[in-house]
Amino acid sequence: MGDLHPDLARVLISKDAIEKRVKEMAKQIRGDFKDTQRLYIVGILKGAFIFLADLTRELSELSMPHVVDFMALSSYGKSTESGAVRILMDLREPIENQHVLIVEDIVDTGHTLSYLYHILEGRKPASLHTCALVRKQRERLNVPLDYIGFDIPDVWVVGYGLDFADQFRTLPYVAELKREAYTR
Ligand code: 5GP
Numbered sequence: 108m109g110d111l112h113p114d115l116a117r118v119l120i121s122k123d124a125i126e127k128r129v130k131e132m133a134k135q136i137r138g139d140f141k142d143t144q145r146l147y148i149v150g151i152l153k154g155a156f157i158f159l160a161d162l163t164r165e166l167s168e169l170s171m172p173h174v175v176d177f178m179a180l181s182s183y184g185k186s187t188e189s190g191a192v193r194i195l196m197d198l199r200e201p202i203e204n205q206h207v208l209i210v211e212d213i214v215d216t217g218h219t220l221s222y223l224y225h226i227l228e229g230r231k232p233a234s235l236h237t238c239a240l241v242r243k244q245r246e247r248l249n250v251p252l253d254y255i256g257f258d259i260p261d262v263w264v265v266g267y268g269l270d271f272a273d274q275f276r277t278l279p280y281v282a283e284l285k286r287e288a289y290t291r
Contacts, residue, residue, distance in 0.1 A: 116283040119283050120241070120267075132238065136208070136238070146208055149176055150210045151210065151211050152179040153179070154212030158210065158240045178223070181195050202230050207235050213243070214239045224237065238254035240268070267279065
């Protein structure tokens with residue numbers, strides 16, 4: 108691994124820790140869905156794409172039948188935390204009677220996941236579950252979160268799919284961005 112970028116404060120979750128936890132999560136999901144014929148996995152772009160790729164390959168190793176589709180969402184105004192979210196790209200297929208698992212990168216206030224959960228719930232899936240790589244430790248909406256990789260402090264994190272202004276997304280670890288990097 109090269110030197111840490113000067114805008115990064117520290118590595119919060121190492122590549123090895125992520126790899127181990129993703130394997131554990133896949134096992135847990137496999138066990139919970141052992142009687143499910145097919146899982147319909149909904150990845151949330153862009154942030155979840157690396158986590159989703161690793162998780163689904165682990166699920167394949169465990170012979171969990173699944174398909175993958177994507178949605179892209181955008182907040183109207185992050186700073187206001189109004190909770191207003193819009194769909195930039197929707198699923199290609201109806202999910203009625205499907206066993207759906209939402210895969211998110213990060214849950215902060217929970218607005219995004221809560222919005223998405225209610226939209227998808229309205230489409231009458233057979234079941235609806237949620238999974239996120241990281242969750243910030245702070246006040247949030249009461250969203251059902253079934254699978255969670257790591258709890259992290261309330262700092263801005265990047266890497267493993269997570270970005271800051273589209274930078275740092277493909278780092279193999281999750282790192283804390285220095286406060287001065289996003290306040291300047
Ligand atoms: P929420 O709606 O839960 O407050 O926020 C969720 C969205 O905000 C995430 O899907 C992500 O796009 C963004 N977000 C929140 N915290 C972070 C963070 O620490 N790093 C990055 N890269 N995105 C974040």
